[in-house]
Amino acid sequence: MAGISTCLPPKTVANNTEAPRFGGDEVRKVVSMAGVKQRRVAEPDVTSADLCFEAATHLLKSLDWAPETITALIFVTQTPDYLMPSTSCVVHKWLGLSDACAAFDMGLGCSGYPYGLYLAASMLKAGGQGRILLLHGETPSHYASTDDPAATLLFSDAGSATALEVGDDHGAFCMHTDGSGHGDLIIRGGGFRERFPEKARDLSVRMDSAAIFAFTIIRMPELVKETLGLAQCGIEDVDAFVLSQSNRFTMRHLAKKCGLPADRVPMTIEEVGNCGGPSIPVTITHRLADQPNDDGFSPRRLMLLGYGVGLSWASALINLDSQCHLMHHDYRSQAKPQ
Numbered sequence: 001m002a003g004i005s006t007c008l009p010p011k012t013v014a015n016n017t018e019a020p021r022f023g024g025d026e027v028r029k030v031v032s033m034a035g036v037k038q039r040r041v042a043e044p045d046v047t048s049a050d051l052c053f054e055a056a057t058h059l060l061k062s063l064d065w066a067p068e069t070i071t072a073l074i075f076v077t078q079t080p081d082y083l084m085p086s087t088s089c090v091v092h093k094w095l096g097l098s099d100a101c102a103a104f105d106m107g108l109g110c111s112g113y114p115y116g117l118y119l120a121a122s123m124l125k126a127g128g129q130g131r132i133l134l135l136h137g138e139t140p141s142h143y144a145s146t147d148d149p150a151a152t153l154l155f156s157d158a159g160s161a162t163a164l165e166v167g168d169d170h171g172a173f174c175m176h177t178d179g180s181g182h183g184d185l186i187i188r189g190g191g192f193r194e195r196f197p198e199k200a201r202d203l204s205v206r207m208d209s210a211a212i213f214a215f216t217i218i219r220m221p222e223l224v225k226e227t228l229g230l231a232q233c234g235i236e237d238v239d240a241f242v243l244s245q246s247n248r249f250t251m252r253h254l255a256k257k258c259g260l261p262a263d264r265v266p267m268t269i270e271e272v273g274n275c276g277g278p279s280i281p282v283t284i285t286h287r288l289a290d291q292p293n294d295d296g297f298s299p300r301r302l303m304l305l306g307y308g309v310g311l312s313w314a315s316a317l318i319n320l321d322s323q324c325h326l327m328h329h330d331y332r333s334q335a336k337p338q
Helices: 015-022 024-033 048-063 087-095 112-126 179-184 209-231 248-258 279-287
Strands: 003-008 012-014 038-040 072-076 102-106 131-138 158-165 172-177 240-243 300-308 312-320 325-330
Touching: 003 048, 003 279, 012 015, 015 024, 048 087, 048 131, 048 158, 048 325, 072 087, 072 112, 087 102, 087 131, 102 112, 112 131, 112 158, 112 172, 112 279, 112 300, 112 312, 158 279, 172 209, 179 209, 209 248, 209 300, 209 312, 240 248, 240 279, 279 300, 279 325
Parallel strands: 003 325, 072 102, 072 131, 240 300
Antiparallel strands: 003 158, 012 038, 131 158, 172 312, 300 312
């Protein structure tokens, strides 16, 4: 892992300003339970592709990677620019990558970052690849209904870019799916099952918060144990457990149930909100970039844990080298090739 770059919209919305719309009690409940004090919200014309492009541009410049040296581009998102073509093809053009570079999308959400890392690591290990750019971006504020405080007061937008190249460490990965819960977090309209729904509300997300919480509390402790067993290590051997930032109550409950030390479960939910899968790289760049461990800035072992929509959950146990470039920038709308 050569570097991780993240990009957030500059617009910050404080949840306490939403009291006139949703009522003071509702806002206080979300702030208290979910822990979201403010959110980063993209303008209507800013997409996941825009945020990821900006993150990638800064990362490639920092690494001094020429576009022609990138052999694959993986774009993980559930908020694509178009149904057709793949968003990866759009960003491929913007970045000026060569026609020898494979580019494709992955339609995963909250678990998408560890899934994407696994796919990139597998491609590097299989050969024929030298440098891979993994982009993961979401703009869930665009699909939250304006009359649904549970979604509106929770979700934020973010983009990320992760640069990977061939190395000795391939990490440890675990991935799971339970499709019977696909309706617990869903946008029913807009796809080809129901492209033009009768109810406009079906173009926004519907979320069964109780079901998602129950799923998380049951599945994630098993995943932590499975990942530690695969890597043949213990909790004490992991420097940080980076969870997708679902909400503060769930993460605290989960950490306690798994026996994870609170100081090794970094959170960004309070000031950034829940930006889905990209919340994992966002937490890394915001909480781990300038925080040395006991040995200074030596390599750190991280367990990355993504869980949610699908229902899908996954982990990646990786080593974050001391030379890994970690950076964050707020979106500034860079010019793109036409």
